[in-house]
Amino acid sequence: MNATFLTERTQLSPAQGIATEILLGVALLALVYYIKTRLVRSARDFVIADRKIGFGFGVAGMISIWTWAMAVMMSAAQTYTYGLSGLFWFTVPNGLAVIAVIPFARKIRGLMPEGYTIPEFVRERFSGGRLAVPVVVLGALFGSLIEIIINLKGTALVTSHVFGVDPNVAAIVGLAVVLGYSTLGGLWASVSTSTVATLLHTVPPAVIVVAVLHQAGGAGPIWQSVAGQGHDLLSVFRVDAANGFGITLALGLLTATIAGQEYWQLAWSLKKKEVSRTFLWAGAWFYPIPICIGVLGLVGLGLHVDLKTQLGGDAAAVGPYLISHLGLPTWIVLAYVVVVLSACYSVIDSAFTAISSVFVVDIIKPLAPSISDRALFVAAKLPMVLAAVVAAAVVLTGVDFVTIVLTSYAIRTAILVPLILALFWRRMTGAGFVWGTVAAIAIGMPVRSSFGELWGSVAILAASSLVPVALSLVASESYDYGRLARIKDATASSDTVTNAIASSVPAAPV
Amino acid sequence: MSSTIVSTGTVLTLVIGLGIAVAYLHFMWRALRGAIRTRDQPDGGRDRYARSFLGAIIAVVGSSAAVTAYGWGPALLYIGPALALLSAAAVTLCLREEAKSSAAPSVAE
Numbered sequence: 001m002n003a004t005f006l007t008e009r010t011q012l013s014p015a016q017g018i019a020t021e022i023l024l025g026v027a028l029l030a031l032v033y034y035i036k037t038r039l040v041r042s043a044r045d046f047v048i049a050d051r052k053i054g055f056g057f058g059v060a061g062m063i064s065i066w067t068w069a070m071a072v073m074m075s076a077a078q079t080y081t082y083g084l085s086g087l088f089w090f091t092v093p094n095g096l097a098v099i100a101v102i103p104f105a106r107k108i109r110g111l112m113p114e115g116y117t118i119p120e121f122v123r124e125r126f127s128g129g130r131l132a133v134p135v136v137v138l139g140a141l142f143g144s145l146i147e148i149i150i151n152l153k154g155t156a157l158v159t160s161h162v163f164g165v166d167p168n169v170a171a172i173v174g175l176a177v178v179l180g181y182s183t184l185g186g187l188w189a190s191v192s193t194s195t196v197a198t199l200l201h202t203v204p205p206a207v208i209v210v211a212v213l214h215q216a217g218g219a220g221p222i223w224q225s226v227a228g229q230g231h232d233l234l235s236v237f238r239v240d241a242a243n244g245f246g247i248t249l250a251l252g253l254l255t256a257t258i259a260g261q262e263y264w265q266l267a268w269s270l271k272k273k274e275v276s277r278t279f280l281w282a283g284a285w286f287y288p289i290p291i292c293i294g295v296l297g298l299v300g301l302g303l304h305v306d307l308k309t310q311l312g313g314d315a316a317a318v319g320p321y322l323i324s325h326l327g328l329p330t331w332i333v334l335a336y337v338v339v340v341l342s343a344c345y346s347v348i349d350s351a352f353t354a355i356s357s358v359f360v361v362d363i364i365k366p367l368a369p370s371i372s373d374r375a376l377f378v379a380a381k382l383p384m385v386l387a388a389v390v391a392a393a394v395v396l397t398g399v400d401f402v403t404i405v406l407t408s409y410a411i412r413t414a415i416l417v418p419l420i421l422a423l424f425w426r427r428m429t430g431a432g433f434v435w436g437t438v439a440a441i442a443i444g445m446p447v448r449s450s451f452g453e454l455w456g457s458v459a460i461l462a463a464s465s466l467v468p469v470a471l472s473l474v475a476s477e478s479y480d481y482g483r484l485a486r487i488k489d490a491t492a493s494s495d496t497v498t499n500a501i502a503s504s505v506p507a508a509p510v
Numbered sequence: 511m512s513s514t515i516v517s518t519g520t521v522l523t524l525v526i527g528l529g530i531a532v533a534y535l536h537f538m539w540r541a542l543r544g545a546i547r548t549r550d551q552p553d554g555g556r557d558r559y560a561r562s563f564l565g566a567i568i569a570v571v572g573s574s575a576a577v578t579a580y581g582w583g584p585a586l587l588y589i590g591p592a593l594a595l596l597s598a599a600a601v602t603l604c605l606r607e608e609a610k611s612s613a614a615p616s617v618a619e
Contacts, residue, residue: 038546051553054612056541056605063601088577095573099566106557192542195605199534202598203527206591207520213587214517223584234581236574273555280562284569285600288593291576295590298580329514 005216005303007327017163018173020334021155024341025177031196032181032189039188043376043491046186047357048116049269055278057191058270062282064194064346065262066098067201067289068147069154072343075290077315079297080305082241083226083233087294089246091287097253098283102276104258105267107423109275112484115268116491118261118419119362124487125422125479126430133362135437139411140261140358144351147262148175148391151344151351156395158340161320162333171395178345179388182352183381187269190349197342204335205292208323212299215326222302233301248453251413251461259416261354296322352384359383361490376491413457414440417464421472429475432468440464523591530598537605544612 040046053061071094078086108115115121119136126132155174156167181189213219223234232238257263270278300318310325311317323336360380364371371379418436421428440463448456515521576593579586 035542039549050549052545052549054541054545054608056537056601056608057545059604060538060601084577084581087580088574091577092570092574096566096570099562099569102562109557195538198601199531199598202594202601203531206594207523207527209591210523210588211516211520214519219584219587223587236578236581271553271555273557275557276559276562280559280565280569281600281604284565285597287569287573287576288590288597291573292590292594294577295580295587298587327513329516332516
């Protein structure tokens with residue numbers, strides 16, 4: 001089989017690309033405006049959706065928040081690079097990472113029902129945690145910022161490949177669109193727009209993949225072409241896929257969810273009885289998305305798409321390249337763009353919400369404990385704007401954001417084990433948390449730069465396990481987890497308390 | 511087959527997908543209305559879900575099997591699109607359940 005099915009790029013103008021970005025944003029904005037007027041009345045509604053997110057919105061929202069542009073484009077890219085082994089190692093840990101949050105989500109929701117953020121938990125768990133809290137705040141903010149930047153890159157990649165839009169313009173338009181609706185509705189906005197996005201991540205990809213298989217000559221010729229190339233491309237047991245990216249990706253994904261503010265925030269925002277099954281269903285029904293879109297990678301292999309000459313050396317471009325070079329009708333091309341854009345938008349808006357909650361709970365509230373609910377409501381939006389400005393600056397200046405990625409990666413991976421110990425082990429101390437994290441970064445990052453990601457991750461996990469355990473055993477302290485249950489709601493201000501008393505709303509059973 | 515509609519399979523997938531999408535948006539709307547209606551009700555109940563481990567195993571084994579199946583024959587490449595539609599249908603059921611539970615009288619009332 002050869003590449004005769006590939007054609008000139010579908011002629012779509014940059015203006016159509018910008019219009020697609022804006023129209024998707026306007027549609028989501030209309031939904032958010034409705035939600036804002038009906039559901040968002042206070043800072044608590046804005047930041048944590050009043051802990052009233054139900055099973056349906058929870059599952060749909062979480063699937064979409066976890067479906068980065070990466071899941072859409074990288075599933076095809078890893079399949080294109082490693083065959084089915086690439087798809088296997090990309091897909092299986094991805095869904096498992098969401099399901100793996102269940103014991104942690106269940107535990108934290110039971111121990112600290114009025115919580116909001118990871119730094120807040122660390123502060124309460126270690127009685128102030130003067131050193132631990134700044135580290136965790138930094139990790140949370142950098143982590144969310146990275147999510148914004150990476151997904152902006154996704155927006156830029158797809159619109160520039162399909163429409164020829166300037167990547168910087170595409171990124172800034174996308175950022176402005178998401179910022180516009182995120183500042184209106186907070187977490188409710190994020191979850192409801194993500195619910196729409198989950199529909200866009202499932203139905204359109206099914207149609208697109210069936211159309212692509214037909215347009216590329218049919219499933220039979222594509223499959224025969226890939227099989228004929230050898231290299232175990234149709235096997236899931238290629239060792240180089242596991243060593244090349246699979247194991248480190250699995251560790252990174254587990255860290256992203258278990259130590260990710262977005263997922264803790266969702267755990268705290270769900271109705272109590274829905275926490276476990278929401279994470280299970282979201283993880284399980286996330287799987288079909290990369291499994292479906294990964295077929296595009298096989299089509300790229302089957303048509304002998306060349307990495308250097310046709311994809312510019314970037315395997316992530318295999319999806320956009322095929323969609324725009326198979327002579328597909330415009331509506332299919334636009335549907336693909338909407339799939340990728342909706343993935344980018346939903347991750348960016350959830351990152352905005354996570355940044356907002358960390359600022360409100362861990363920075364603004366400690367600095368101004370008596371701040372009114374109205375002022376807090378306004379203040380909750382400012383960090384979103386600030387994060388957007390920083391992300392735009394990184395994208396526009398072309399600054400290599402590898403440093404931010406590495407810092408974020410190091411802190412998140414380094415706090416993973418200390419965080420788990422803090423949650424499940426009474427004897428874990430603040431010193432163990434801080435020095436375990438510091439040792440993991442100090443030892444793990446040089447190992448990572450010298451011996452690669454796999455050994456770097458192993459070193460970080462080993463140091464962040466051994467140091468806290470050793471220090472905590474020596475200290476011989478024991479923490480009373482019951483103290484966490486007595487923590488007051490961080491966004492509660494005098495006026496909201498007064499309102500609550502006036503309306504005689506009965507307290508939620510704990 | 512006209513180039514606009516690509517193939518019979520594409521049309522069939524589109525029709526099924528549109529059907530699921532209509533149901534999805536319908537139940538999403540009902541769940542949203544339910545959330546607005548019950549926003550002041552206290553959150554009762556406890557997280558007693560006990561099938562997480564079994565569910566996790568089924569999900570991991572199922573997804574692994576789906577990816578592996580691509581290697582068994584060309585027709586199985588269509589498992590992906592079928593699962594994607596199934597995923598939308600499953601989330602529709604979740605939204606339907608939320609809509610129904612918010613329509614039911616609250617236990618706390």
